[in-house]
Amino acid sequence: QVQLVESGGGLVQPGGSLRLSCAASGSIFKFYTMAWYRQAPGKQRELVATITNGFNTNYIDSVKGRFTISRDNAKNTVALQMNNLKPEDTAVYYCNIWQTSVWGQGTQVTVSS
Numbered sequence: 001q002v003q004l005v006e007s008g009g010g011l012v013q014p015g016g017s018l019r020l021s022c023a024a025s026g027s028i029f030k031f032y033t034m035a036w037y038r039q040a041p042g043k044q045r046e047l048v049a050t051i052t053n054g055f056n057t058n059y060i061d062s063v064k065g066r067f068t069i070s071r072d073n074a075k076n077t078v079a080l081q082m083n084n085l086k087p088e089d090t091a092v093y094y095c096n097i098w099q100t101s102v103w104g105q106g107t108q109v110t111v112s113s
Contacts, residue, residue, distance in 0.1 A: 002025055024095075036080045047060060049067060085111045
């Protein structure tokens with residue numbers, strides 16, 4: 001059973017940056033498409049970005065040009081670099097193996113002055 005552990009959340013001012021990381025156990029990580037989701041208070045969980053095993057990436061419109069998803073198959077990690085953060089980016093961010101029920105525990109990102 002693959003397990004995912006996120007890290008890197010925190011409190012940041014608007015315009016600031018954070019880098020989230022997700023570490024996966026298991027030797028078959030490199031075969032999976034990975035995703036980052038987020039869930040703001042009172043809202044449904046939404047997909048933020050995906051990266052395929054071929055390193056193709058996709059983003060929701062609201063984060064394009066500000067967020068970058070990346071992966072390191074040698075280290076079994078996937079990252080989300082978040083720049084120019086806005087208050088509306090405040091949410092719990094989750095790492096996920098795409099189209100599976102495998103989720104990390106989540107990490108809180110708060111953007112506030």
